[in-house]
Amino acid sequence: MALLTAATLAACxxxxxxxxxxxxxxxxxSGQTAPATSAASAxxxxxxxxxxxxxxxxxxxPADTDQxxxxxxxxxxxxxxxxxxxxxxxxxxxPAAAPWPAHNALNGWTDDHHVGDLRSPIGVFTLSDAGGLLxxxxxxxxxxxxxxxxxxxxxxxxxxxxxxxxxxxAIDYNRISGRSPLDPSEPLGTGKGGxxxxxxxxxxxxxxxxxLSKDDMAALLRALDPEQHPVIxxxxxxxxxx
Numbered sequence: 001m002a003l004l005t006a007a008t009l010a011a012c013x014x015x016x017x018x019x020x021x022x023x024x025x026x027x028x029x030s031g032q033t034a035p036a037t038s039a040a041s042a043x044x045x046x047x048x049x050x051x052x053x054x055x056x057x058x059x060x061x062p063a064d065t066d067q068x069x070x071x072x073x074x075x076x077x078x079x080x081x082x083x084x085x086x087x088x089x090x091x092x093x094x095p096a097a098a099p100w101p102a103h104n105a106l107n108g109w110t111d112d113h114h115v116g117d118l119r120s121p122i123g124v125f126t127l128s129d130a131g132g133l134l135x136x137x138x139x140x141x142x143x144x145x146x147x148x149x150x151x152x153x154x155x156x157x158x159x160x161x162x163x164x165x166x167x168x169x170a171i172d173y174n175r176i177s178g179r180s181p182l183d184p185s186e187p188l189g190t191g192k193g194g195x196x197x198x199x200x201x202x203x204x205x206x207x208x209x210x211x212l213s214k215d216d217m218a219a220l221l222r223a224l225d226p227e228q229h230p231v232i233x234x235x236x237x238x239x240x241x242x
Contacts, residue, residue, distance in 0.1 A: 048092030066228035073236035079205035106205035122235035128177035139221035157204035
């Protein structure tokens with residue numbers, strides 16, 4: 001892939017609420033005895049967790065997060081994945097949309113991302129800022145439209161990269177939230193890489209980002225709500241299950 005900017009886009013552009021209780025409901029008329037409650041019906045039901053996500057990643061999801069974009073890679077060294085948006089409810093996590101096919105980095109996933117490893121970072125990261133070459137499709141996230149999102153060249157499979165940055169959501173890996181996705185700051189150092197985004201799929205692997213179809217990206221942007229403190233939980237299936 002051809003570089004869009006020298007530093008900013010290296011990873012991708014270079015190939016407690018309770019339900020109200022009605023205390024009068026179920027009270028028997030005077031003189032009658034209430035039916036016995038079985039032990040099974042009295043057993044509390046655990047809230048539904050995110051499918052395939054184990055205790056390590058679950059513990060990293062902030063308590064005030066009510067939206068999760070779950071990206072599950074096919075395998076540690078695979079560049080194909082599935083993305084799904086989940087909403088926290090009183091019953092636990094529930095899907096907010098049908099699953100979306102996705103790509104990740106050419107060489108798969110890593111717990112220790114570095115520049116040039118062609119792997120996407122595994123972890124839980126906040127989603128704070130968006131932008132793109134095209135106009136805001138209706139997101140509630142801060143949106144930075146700029147010609148700086150223009151990209152050309154070819155991907156790993158020879159596919160054109162044009163339009164890949166029509167819509168992007170910055171993944172808060174080695175970046176400062178509250179700034180444009182184009183901001184080049186890398187607080188962990190340049191060696192840890194940066195410019196990790198969710199962006200428009202170009203039909204092949206990325207350098208570190210996650211990519212969705214253009215329609216799915218627009219839907220994601222319209223769904224994400226900063227008041228729900230959205231995060232992305234991302235990694236291969238085996239790693240996420242830990």
